[in-house]
Amino acid sequence: MHSLQTLGWCEFFEKQWRQKQKPDLVRARIAEENRGLYRIASENDDAWADLRGKLRHEAASRAMLPAVGDWVLVEERDTRATIHFLFERCSKFSRKVAGKKVEEQILAANVDTVFIVTSLNREFNARRIERYLTLAWESGARPVVVLNKADLCENLPALRADAEEAAIGVRTIVTSIVTGEGIEELREVVRKGGTTALLGSSGVGKSSLINAILDREIQTTSETRDGDDKGRHTTTSRQLIVVPGGGVLLDTPGMRELQLWDASEGISRAFADIEDLAARCKFRDCSHKHEPGCAVREAMDEERLANYHKLQREEEFLASKQDDALRSQRTNELRKMMKSVNKFYRERGR
Numbered sequence: 001m002h003s004l005q006t007l008g009w010c011e012f013f014e015k016q017w018r019q020k021q022k023p024d025l026v027r028a029r030i031a032e033e034n035r036g037l038y039r040i041a042s043e044n045d046d047a048w049a050d051l052r053g054k055l056r057h058e059a060a061s062r063a064m065l066p067a068v069g070d071w072v073l074v075e076e077r078d079t080r081a082t083i084h085f086l087f088e089r090c091s092k093f094s095r096k097v098a099g100k101k102v103e104e105q106i107l108a109a110n111v112d113t114v115f116i117v118t119s120l121n122r123e124f125n126a127r128r129i130e131r132y133l134t135l136a137w138e139s140g141a142r143p144v145v146v147l148n149k150a151d152l153c154e155n156l157p158a159l160r161a162d163a164e165e166a167a168i169g170v171r172t173i174v175t176s177i178v179t180g181e182g183i184e185e186l187r188e189v190v191r192k193g194g195t196t197a198l199l200g201s202s203g204v205g206k207s208s209l210i211n212a213i214l215d216r217e218i219q220t221t222s223e224t225r226d227g228d229d230k231g232r233h234t235t236t237s238r239q240l241i242v243v244p245g246g247g248v249l250l251d252t253p254g255m256r257e258l259q260l261w262d263a264s265e266g267i268s269r270a271f272a273d274i275e276d277l278a279a280r281c282k283f284r285d286c287s288h289k290h291e292p293g294c295a296v297r298e299a300m301d302e303e304r305l306a307n308y309h310k311l312q313r314e315e316e317f318l319a320s321k322q323d324d325a326l327r328s329q330r331t332n333e334l335r336k337m338m339k340s341v342n343k344f345y346r347e348r349g350r
Helices: 011-020 053-058 126-139 156-166 183-192 206-214 264-270 272-278 295-299 302-348
Strands: 026-034 037-042 047-051 071-075 081-086 092-096 104-109 113-119 142-148 172-174 195-199 239-242 248-251
Touching: 037 071, 037 081, 047 053, 053 081, 092 126, 104 195, 113 126, 113 183, 113 206, 126 142, 126 156, 126 264, 126 302, 142 156, 142 206, 156 172, 172 183, 183 206, 195 206, 206 248, 264 272, 264 302, 272 295, 272 302
Parallel strands: 047 081, 113 142, 113 195, 142 172, 195 248
Antiparallel strands: 026 037, 026 071, 026 239, 037 047, 071 081, 092 104, 239 248
């Protein structure tokens, strides 16, 4: 059993509750999702819940359904609870769903702090940090870069410098569960950081870090493969974990694909140095690619600038696909409306 405050309840949700409160419904937080069922945590107890049919029917997209971290109102029953209402989110970490489908997938909701976890072995990639950072800034949460497995790293100063260049102005913490380096620093962030989500690729050690922060074995872990230093999936679903002493952790499965979703503001914040330099360019419409006298190209690392352009192209391409999808949806709605109108007049004329 938990208090609402230990689960992350705050004034943002209290205001909504004062407008929506019903004596027969209980406030709860989504702790896990599994094939359309939701494990909820409330002041009473943890339980499994499903969606009220009306809530599922009225959801125009997956993004309008509950995600781990969401606050909901539920009707408690002996066997399984029913979710009746989804609170407005204060933040959300989203990506485009994998594959060709143009749809938003919410990885975590109502997150205050994001640990962007990468390992200091052959998996380390500064460009990937920039991608995660873009989505973290877009989410509305505060990012922290966690460089894990320091005990396996032979060139820590160089890799840390690369990470700090990729995440300018963002706090960076070096950690190792073998030596204990950085673990207490993570605990302090979690205690003061509200709800903290851990995001990163497979095998970077997110589950091991959670066990270390909690100082007990709660998440299953596995070793990385010897051949390529890549890890195996150990977390199979997103899970909310209440931390004794304060804070909430949100673990996520490792992601092999992280496509942007409405991330223009996130790009601007992740690459603020580039956008500041752009104001000094010789031409107002400079693309920062081929123009002579470009202040950005003269000052910036080529790989960082290339990644900036790459993320911008992805964002523009996704925006065009969203426009196409919206036009297609409106066309279909118009056809359905005209079909109904024609049917009405045919039946009236009989």
